[in-house]
Amino acid sequence: MDLSNKVAVVTGSGRGLGLAYAKELARHGAAVVVNDVDAETAENAVATIESAGGRAVAVVAPVGSADTARRLVAAAVENYGRLDVMVTNAGILRDKVLWKMTDEDFDAVIDVHLKGTFTCVREAVVRFREQGAGGRVICIGSPAGQRGNFGQTNYSAAKAAIVGMVRTWAMELQRAAVTVNAVCPVAVTAMTETIPLFEPYIEQSKQTGELPALIRRDVGMGTPDDVAGLIAFLASDAAADITGQAISVGGDRLALWTHPQLTAETFHDGGFSAEDVAATWNDSLAGRLESVGEEFPEELTGK
Template identity: 75%
Template sequence: MELSTKVAVVTGSGQGLGLAYAKELARRGVAVVINDVDQATADTAVAEIVESGGRAIAVVAPVGSAETAERLVAAAVEEFGRLDVLVTNAGILRDKVLWKMTDEDFDAVIDVHLRGTFTCVRRAVQRFREQGEGGRIICVGSPAGQRGNFGQTNYSAAKAGIVGMVRTWAMELKRAGITVNAVCPVAATAMTETIPFLAPHVESMKRGEPLPAVIRRDVGMGTPEDAAGVVAFLASEAAAEITGQAISVGGDRLALWSHPQLTTTAFHDGGWSADDIATEWAATFDHAVESVGEEFPEEVRAR
């Protein structure tokens, strides 16, 4: 899995999952552009990578605008000569139930997660096409975007939108040799601390205590480092034929999310009136109605 000639931009990589991705890429020889909104955090991340023998620089800017996307790609090219990998990890939370969520709460999350992914991928793809050697796009999604999550209208919408864009881009960029995939990690971070029944496990991990098997396997949650291997894999030639996928990773679990598809179908000559649907629903569709939200083992929820 040779990556020592590669150059990557990892957004939101000053800490947490983004830093874990950046450090794993750097460990494998990738030159990395670190991105964060805080100068001290970004500088610390760069220092950790450099002190470990890696190559890294920092761009301090909020993700969302086309200007930031341009700065990130330009920094990679100016410092390291090219760009091969983009990991769009930057994100924020503004969790509230629907009736309390403000326009500002909604717009802030959509701007960083969804618009930021769009602007950064667009600029990276332009550079990849100029280089003519393909490239790797790795977008960070979430189980919340696949199944929804209480209090996360904005976040769930953004993460669902990211996977939708990934599937579209995989088709559009195939001929250029550019792969596009989504990684949906579950890790003990500041973000998962906001989920009440997971918070105690995050605190346990901070104290150096190992996460129990039910968390690492059944919930699929681990450390940020547990989620980093799949990013390095997708950046490598070993994943050259993998595109358009949503990959779940966390703890001891690696899995593929299915693409939405029709599960139950009925036909009615001349179309469906409301009365027809009411008659058919119980017999044909009731048993196939999908659940919402993540489903966790009872022993986890009971803690």
């Protein structure tokens, strides 16, 4: 996992998962552009990386606009001469049920997660193509984007769309030797600590220093550091043949999400009227309906 000749941008890397990614990339030798909206947080992240012997600079700016994307890529080029890896991690939450979610709640999340991913990857890819030496794009998705999550219309929509963009970009950039993958992390962060289902286990872990096997293995949830290794791997030359994938990681579990597939089908000559659908539905499709939301072990949910 030698990344000593690589330069990476990690958006939203002042704390939490993003900081874990930046530290791990730097630990393997990459120079890192750290990004956060708070100057002190960003500078503290840079200091943490440098104190461990790494190289890092900070760009303080909110992700979303094309201007911020240009600043991030420019910082990599101006300080280290090139760009090799773009990790789009920046995100915010504005959780509310549909009938209470405002336009502002929706737009804010879409702007940071979805548009921010688009603008940063677009800017990075322009640089990759100019350099002519390939590149790595690692977009951060979420299980909420794969299966939905109560109260997260905006977040689930953004994360699902990110995986859709990843699949498209993987095709578009294959000839340029640029790999594009989505990572769907599951980790204990400030955003997950308050989820009632996990709260008692997380509180217990603060006393013991460990999460139980039920959480680490069966739920696949761990620490940000448990996720960071996958980011470094995907940034490395060892992952040159991996592209267009949605990869889940957390705790003791590493897994691949399937791409959507047709799970049941039926045919009717001349097409389907409403009556034809009604006549065939129960026999052909009703038994193959998909569940919604994440599914957790019975020991955790009590169901």
